[in-house]
Amino acid sequence: MLKVIWLLLNFFLIVIIFSRSPQNKGFSSFATKSNLLGSPNSAERFLNNLTASGIIIYFLIALKLNLFNIS
Structure with missing residues (x-):
């Protein structure tokens, strides 16, 4: 069940990471002055938190599965 x-x-994280739009970073943000030092909007913040939570849960499950295989 845990597997x-x-x-x-695993599939959820792949989909959510690849579906995110790339950020406007680098020198182009200086030219357009868009989102230079501003904070992300609520949807972007929610996706960031969801992705980080999913990655943490993924690693915890992987650690637990590896500990069961060693014992």
């Missing part, structure tokens, strides 16, 4: 959750979380 199924781990695999579903």
Whole structure:
């Protein structure tokens, strides 16, 4: 059961990471003055938190699965 959750979380993280739009970073942000020092909007913040939470849960499940295989 834990492996199924781990695999579903794996596919979910791949989809959410690849579906995110790239940020306007680098020298182009100086030229356009858009989002230079501003904070991300609420949807972007939610996606950041969701991605970070998913990655943490993914690593915790991977650690637990590895500990079961060693013992």
